Every structure is written in C-alpha cells, then in structure tokens.
Amino acid sequence: MSKVIETWTQWLKNSRFSYMTEEQKNQTINWLMLVRDKILENAKLQEDDVLIDIGTGTGLLAFEAYNKLKESGKVIFSDSAQDCLNECKKIAQDCGINNNVEFINTDVTNLGLENDSVDVIVMRSVLVHVLDKLTSIRELHRILKPGGRISFFEPIIKSNTKYYELINPLNFPNYEKLKEVEYKIMSNPSDPLTNFDSKTLKENLIQAGFKNISIDVNIEKSTYPVSASMIEPWFNTSSGGGAQSLKQRFMNYLEEQIVNQYIKDLETELDGKTITLESLSAYVYAEK
Ligand SMILES: C[S@@+](CC[C@H](N)C(=O)[O-])C[C@H]1O[C@@H](n2cnc3c(N)ncnc32)[C@H](O)[C@@H]1O
Incomplete structure (x- = not known):
C-alpha cells in the first residue's frame, strides 16, 4: 500500500498542533497572529496595492491583507499546493469574498507572473521549504514593480x-x-530547512538586486517543564x-x-x- 503523504492543509490545520496541549496550541495561534500583523505592518500596505502572498497555505497573510486593503487593489493567493488554494477558495466563498482576489498555483522558483507586476510580496515560512533560495529571491525581484516592497518571515532553524x-x-x-x-x-x-540563516538571506537579496534591505533577527525564548x-x-x-x-x-x-x-x-x-x-x-x- 502506498503511503499517503499528508497535504499541506492537513499539516497547517492539524498536524503541527498534534503534540501540543490546548494551551500551547492557543499560544501558537496567538503567536501566528502577531507574526502575521508584523509582516503586514512592515509591508506598509497602501490603497490599490496589488499584493501577492506566496506560499499562502490557508491564507494567514492574504485574508488579513484583504481586510486591510478594504477591497482596493488585489490580493493574489499563490501556492504550489493545490489543496491550499482549494482551502483558501472555500474560506473566501464562506466569507463572501469574490472580488479583488485571485488564486494561482505556482512555485516560488518560477512564478510565471509578468515582470514588474506586483506592488507587494508577503510570505511566511516558505523559503524555509525551498532548496534554492537564490533562484526564488531573484524571482521575487523580477515580479516586483520598481519601488515595490517585500516583507517576509522565516524561522532560522x-x-x-x-x-x-x-x-x-x-x-x-x-x-x-x-x-x-x-x-x-x-x-x-x-x-532546505537548514541551508540558510539571516546572513545568507541578506546576501541573496543583494545578489538579486534588492535595496533598502533590513533584517530584524528575533530570538524567542520559551521556558517550560518537560x-x-x-x-x-x-x-x-x-x-x-x-x-x-x-x-x-x-x-x-x-x-x-x-x-x-x-x-x-x-x-x-x-x-x-x-x-x-x-x-x-x-x-x-x-x-x-
Ligand atoms: C509553513 S507553510 C506556511 C503557510 C502560510 N504562509 C502561513 O503562514 O500559514 C508553507 C507553505 O509554503 C508552500 N510552499 C512550499 N514550497 C513552495 C514552493 N516551492 N513554491 C510555493 N509555495 C511553496 C506550501 O505549500 C505551504 O502552503
């Protein structure tokens, strides 16, 4: 019998919480909201922005960006996993979100979007799953409009x-x-989980042609009984x-x-x- 590989949606909705107590799960969800808000705050969203959330998963960043843009501009939900896009479409439908959104199945290493076509790129914990970070970061640079902004978060495992x-x-x-x-x-x-740190990310961003780069490294300490x-x-x-x-x-x-x-x-x-x-x-x- 072939082993069924769990989908990203299953992991995002269930597996990642599987070993946690209810309290730890709630703490993790609260932490995810804080990370989401910081990524979007750093992205300095403006009315009419065309924003893409790459590796959107279940839409953590994209749905909140949609709320913030107040139906101006456009939010593109993109992921290389179709199950994630299906889940986002279902949530959008349940929330009555029909306009100013797009769903695209694409890989960060080859996005297939036009050059200079988006104002803002946001991502959370995506490059950490991609072996070739430099190719991905060059691709991000290619699709951004001149003057466009990128804001993302990566764990430095x-x-x-x-x-x-x-x-x-x-x-x-x-x-x-x-x-x-x-x-x-x-x-x-x-x-991909371990082949980078903040220094190599910065080098890749410079190589790809990005400017005004800032990298804020966070060290979180958690103390608990085992x-x-x-x-x-x-x-x-x-x-x-x-x-x-x-x-x-x-x-x-x-x-x-x-x-x-x-x-x-x-x-x-x-x-x-x-x-x-x-x-x-x-x-x-x-x-x-
Ligand atoms: C850890 S999840 C993060 C999901 C979402 N950004 C969040 O914060 O909840 C990683 C996501 O990246 C997507 N992903 C992994 N490799 C990718 C690739 N090469 N191109 C695009 N998306 C990718 C996965 O399908 C998954 O949805």
Missing part, C-alpha cells in the same frame, strides 16, 4: 537550541557522536510538506536502534526538568 545543549554529557556515553550528528543535521546544505511523553512527538512530527521528521534526519546518520535509544534516554534525562529553548527567526524587508 539552524540557529535554534540543539538537543545536545540540553543534556548532561556524562549521562550519554556516545554524547560526542550524537552532538556531531545533530550539528550536521542542523547545518545540512542540501536540506514530561517524557513530549519527546517522542518532537522527534516524529514532520515540519510539513513531506519534510523528514527529526528522527528520520537522525537516521540518515545513525541506525534506527541507536536513535530510538537516544529518544528513550532523552525521556529519562529531561522528564520533570524545566528547559529553555531559543528559536531564531528573521523579519525581512526590502525594496526593488
């Missing part, structure tokens, strides 16, 4: 707290190996879009049995402890 930083090396006989593997996973140049039951889902939940789970990425370097043992040992090590995790992200703004 490679700079996040690593598991090996949370544990006592003395409790893990193969600590050095585990550390080496996690380090490799988190700086893998062939993995229970053993949280560890396995951390390792088994995919980052979406068919990306390998952390367990699968460990298994690219270590036998499954060793990875399973590591997960078990982490459960013992972290159960009942309060940990602080740092997550880095970047708000990027630039003009053509």
Whole structure:
C-alpha cells in the first residue's frame, strides 16, 4: 500500500498542533497572529496595492491583507499546493469574498507572473521549504514593480537550541557522536530547512538586486517543564510538506536502534526538568 503523504492543509490545520496541549496550541495561534500583523505592518500596505502572498497555505497573510486593503487593489493567493488554494477558495466563498482576489498555483522558483507586476510580496515560512533560495529571491525581484516592497518571515532553524545543549554529557556515553550528528543535521546544505540563516538571506537579496534591505533577527525564548511523553512527538512530527521528521534526519546518520535509544534516554534525562529553548527567526524587508 502506498503511503499517503499528508497535504499541506492537513499539516497547517492539524498536524503541527498534534503534540501540543490546548494551551500551547492557543499560544501558537496567538503567536501566528502577531507574526502575521508584523509582516503586514512592515509591508506598509497602501490603497490599490496589488499584493501577492506566496506560499499562502490557508491564507494567514492574504485574508488579513484583504481586510486591510478594504477591497482596493488585489490580493493574489499563490501556492504550489493545490489543496491550499482549494482551502483558501472555500474560506473566501464562506466569507463572501469574490472580488479583488485571485488564486494561482505556482512555485516560488518560477512564478510565471509578468515582470514588474506586483506592488507587494508577503510570505511566511516558505523559503524555509525551498532548496534554492537564490533562484526564488531573484524571482521575487523580477515580479516586483520598481519601488515595490517585500516583507517576509522565516524561522532560522539552524540557529535554534540543539538537543545536545540540553543534556548532561556524562549521562550519554556516545554524547560526542550524537552532538556531531545533530550539528550536521542542523547545518545540512542540501536540506532546505537548514541551508540558510539571516546572513545568507541578506546576501541573496543583494545578489538579486534588492535595496533598502533590513533584517530584524528575533530570538524567542520559551521556558517550560518537560514530561517524557513530549519527546517522542518532537522527534516524529514532520515540519510539513513531506519534510523528514527529526528522527528520520537522525537516521540518515545513525541506525534506527541507536536513535530510538537516544529518544528513550532523552525521556529519562529531561522528564520533570524545566528547559529553555531559543528559536531564531528573521523579519525581512526590502525594496526593488
Ligand atoms: C509553513 S507553510 C506556511 C503557510 C502560510 N504562509 C502561513 O503562514 O500559514 C508553507 C507553505 O509554503 C508552500 N510552499 C512550499 N514550497 C513552495 C514552493 N516551492 N513554491 C510555493 N509555495 C511553496 C506550501 O505549500 C505551504 O502552503
């Protein structure tokens, strides 16, 4: 039987919350609203703007941009996943949104739009899923009108707290190996999740011809008590879009049995402890 790959819509609506308590889920949703508002504020929307939300997913940015533009201009919902566009169309229909919107199935590496055709590009957590960031950023530059603005947010996963930083090396006989593997996973140049940081994003924007670039790097710290039951889902939940789970990425370097043992040992090590995790992200703004 072939494995059914979950759709982006399934991930956005369900899977990403699957290991969270109701409280954590609500916190995440509130955080998403804050990120959405900051991206749109940075985009400095003006009446009659033609705006494209690339990798719109379930329309987090695009629907709010539509509210802000008050039916002036146009909002283009674009995604390479048709299931996301279907979901956005359904929401639009339910909300009676018919005018000033367009839905296009297209890939950020080859958008197929005319040169100089949009005033504003917004995105959240899209380039993190795309291997070739420079080609994508050149494409964004190509479709923007001269003077147009781009505002987006990306998690900088490679700079996040690593598991090996949370544990006592003395409790893990193969600590050095585990550390080496996690380090490799988190700086893998062939993995879109980890092949970039704020510095390379800036270099790519400059190479593509953007100006007035500003990158605001955020470090968010979350401190919370861990229970053993949280560890396995951390390792088994995919980052979406068919990306390998952390367990699968460990298994690219270590036998499954060793990875399973590591997960078990982490459960013992972290159960009942309060940990602080740092997550880095970047708000990027630039003009053509
Ligand atoms: C993490 S989701 C973010 C969705 C939405 N922007 C949000 O903030 O809720 C990533 C989205 O990027 C889309 N995506 C992934 N690779 C893409 C590509 N190469 N071109 C266009 N969209 C892509 C996925 O289909 C998915 O909807």
